Amino acid sequence: MIQVENLTKYYGTTLGVKGLNFQVEQGEVLGFLGPNGAGKTTTMKMLTCYLPPTAGTAKVCGFDILDQSMEVRARIGYLPERNPLYSDMTVRGYLDFVARVKGVRQGARRAEIDRAIERCGLAAVSHRTIGKLSKGYQQRVGIAQAILHDPEILILDEPTLGLDPKQIIEIRQLIRDLGGEKTVILSSHILPEVSQVCNRVIIVNRGELVAVDTPDNLRSRLTTSAILRVTLRNDGGAAARGEAMLSKIDGVLMVKADPPGALIRSFTVECVNDRDLREEIARTLVAEKLPLLELYREELSLEDIFLQLVTEEVN
Amino acid sequence: MRKLAAIYRKELQYYFQSITAYVMIGLFLALSGYFFYSIFRYYNYLSYQAGRDPYLAGTLNLIEGVMRPLMGNVSVVLLFALPLLTMRLFAEEKKQGTFELLLTYPLSDAAVVMGKYLAALSVFALMLAGSLLYPLLLVIYSNPEPGPIVTSYIGLFLMGASFVAMGIFFSSITSNQIIAGAATFGVSLFFLIIGWAAPFVGSTFSKVLSQISILEHYDTFAKGIINLQDVTYYVFLTVFFLFMTLRSLESAHWRS
Numbered sequence: 001m002i003q004v005e006n007l008t009k010y011y012g013t014t015l016g017v018k019g020l021n022f023q024v025e026q027g028e029v030l031g032f033l034g035p036n037g038a039g040k041t042t043t044m045k046m047l048t049c050y051l052p053p054t055a056g057t058a059k060v061c062g063f064d065i066l067d068q069s070m071e072v073r074a075r076i077g078y079l080p081e082r083n084p085l086y087s088d089m090t091v092r093g094y095l096d097f098v099a100r101v102k103g104v105r106q107g108a109r110r111a112e113i114d115r116a117i118e119r120c121g122l123a124a125v126s127h128r129t130i131g132k133l134s135k136g137y138q139q140r141v142g143i144a145q146a147i148l149h150d151p152e153i154l155i156l157d158e159p160t161l162g163l164d165p166k167q168i169i170e171i172r173q174l175i176r177d178l179g180g181e182k183t184v185i186l187s188s189h190i191l192p193e194v195s196q197v198c199n200r201v202i203i204v205n206r207g208e209l210v211a212v213d214t215p216d217n218l219r220s221r222l223t224t225s226a227i228l229r230v231t232l233r234n235d236g237g238a239a240a241r242g243e244a245m246l247s248k249i250d251g252v253l254m255v256k257a258d259p260p261g262a263l264i265r266s267f268t269v270e271c272v273n274d275r276d277l278r279e280e281i282a283r284t285l286v287a288e289k290l291p292l293l294e295l296y297r298e299e300l301s302l303e304d305i306f307l308q309l310v311t312e313e314v315n
Numbered sequence: 316m317r318k319l320a321a322i323y324r325k326e327l328q329y330y331f332q333s334i335t336a337y338v339m340i341g342l343f344l345a346l347s348g349y350f351f352y353s354i355f356r357y358y359n360y361l362s363y364q365a366g367r368d369p370y371l372a373g374t375l376n377l378i379e380g381v382m383r384p385l386m387g388n389v390s391v392v393l394l395f396a397l398p399l400l401t402m403r404l405f406a407e408e409k410k411q412g413t414f415e416l417l418l419t420y421p422l423s424d425a426a427v428v429m430g431k432y433l434a435a436l437s438v439f440a441l442m443l444a445g446s447l448l449y450p451l452l453l454v455i456y457s458n459p460e461p462g463p464i465v466t467s468y469i470g471l472f473l474m475g476a477s478f479v480a481m482g483i484f485f486s487s488i489t490s491n492q493i494i495a496g497a498a499t500f501g502v503s504l505f506f507l508i509i510g511w512a513a514p515f516v517g518s519t520f521s522k523v524l525s526q527i528s529i530l531e532h533y534d535t536f537a538k539g540i541i542n543l544q545d546v547t548y549y550v551f552l553t554v555f556f557l558f559m560t561l562r563s564l565e566s567a568h569w570r571s
Binding site for chain 1: 317318320321322324325328329332333411412413414415416417418419420421422423568
């Protein structure tokens with residue numbers, strides 16, 4: 001659906017993005033992840049034909065973003081970063097305007113607007129003025145205008161920015177639903193969002209591509225050792241004995257004790273990745289009659305992956 | 316064309332739903348009505364005088380005595396009113412961020428510019444049409460020459476059309492409505508009075524200045540003459556500023 005080749009943008013001498021290469025397949029939900037100022041918005045502005053690239057190009061549905069801009073624009077629904085809307089229009093009036101500008105035929109217009117209103121759950125507010133709606137509803141209006149002419153591709157720049165937690169969940173659900181039928185690119189700096197909604201993640205930092213993969217693959221690629229968390233009840237020197245026991249087990253690389261609590265003591269146990277040591281640790285500790293309260297394996301979160309990749313880049 | 320109409324429709328809706336158009340048209344008609352009233356009263360006074368002075372009576376006529384001064388004053392009112400009408404056209408979209416979204420929709424920059432221009436021009440045309448009441452009163456109660464009235468309206472429309480084009484251009488280069496309005500007002504006023512310096516600057520340059528002046532070109536319309544040269548002047552001014560607006564939109568793609 002989208003092929004990005006060596007896409008580069010300089011603002012004067014300031015780097016926007018440099019040498020981006022990636023592809024997006026049909027029906028995929030692609031997450032664009034990076035710290036603020038990494039080049040997410042710049043890339044989206046280029047894909048939507050608002051900004052021309054300094055070098056390189058991209059093809060959307062086979063059309064070049066520079067030479068066949070109208071063809072590209074007709075196939076993309078775009079929600080810009082701050083969700084700009086005409087605040088003095090009504091929801092329906094605004095969608096009617098957008099439908100006309102996007103060239104939806106007269107006969108199909110009403111049905112198309114109704115579909116978008118229904119899809120985004122706007123039926124209750126369709127005759128209200130946009131400026132008087134809550135932020136969550138305004139965001140839905142933004143998404144409604146993006147899906148209005150039934151584009152094959154949706155580009156959503158920070159779609160959940162500034163919403164309350166309930167609204168965020170609703171908008172995410174809406175994006176997930178749209179994901180099945182449309183190709184979606186969404187940018188975010190909220191990591192759980194990306195891992196929940198997206199099939200594939202692109203991480204950019206300082207204008208350069210750091211990684212492209214599924215959230216799961218990124219996780220396993222970067223996991224060199226397994227991290228276990230062990231918690232013991234701390235009575236009668238159990239913690240000290242436990243620590244000694246743990247470090248003697250074969251495969252354990254390092255044991256680090258948390259600051260002691262009044263009653264419990266936790267340890268972070270780093271061990272080799274290719275073997276699951278949970279069973280052995282549990283058996284050893286119980287055999288020694290140590291009061292084991294908790295034992296679990298810690299998954300590397302997307303936050304960790306992200307930080308790891310971004311710091312690697314800096315170093 | 317269909318998309319141009321969509322832009323046109325939206326802008327016109329804005330003018331009339333936000334009561335901007337009613338306020339503008341209302342104020343314009345009130346002011347020009349007052350001008351008509353006071354000019355006509357003065358003409359009335361002169362015609363009493365003319366009863367005793369056959370020489371004065373020979374020089375009096377409605378076109379020279381009422382229509383010309385009225386249209387001169389109306390053009391000054393337009394100078395104030397039209398920048399207020401045009402200043403928001405692009406500046407507001409830029410401020411709200413809707414400008415970016417508009418430029419990513421599948422429609423040409425020319426459709427955006429022309430849609431907005433024609434909407435503002437329509438409101439202006441409505442203003443001007445309202446003021447036709449005054450010459451209509453003259454026609455009902457007296458018999459002025461119709462030719463110069465028609466030509467002076469054509470001239471005023473062309474002049475206003477170039478002010479609107481100027482306004483839309485200044486609106487397209489800033490996100491601040493005040494700056495857009497002030498720049499339009501300043502530049503159009505400058506074009507209006509630039510001819511004043513003509514008598515003092517030597518023959519060649521004087522000719523250049525009076526050719527640039529908006530007022531100079533209006534004068535022939537007021538006398539009842541449609542001169543191709545004057546029509547060309549206003550059309551050129553309009554096309555020039557519309558073209559500059561298009562360029563400015565294009566540059567938004569490259570800069571921002």
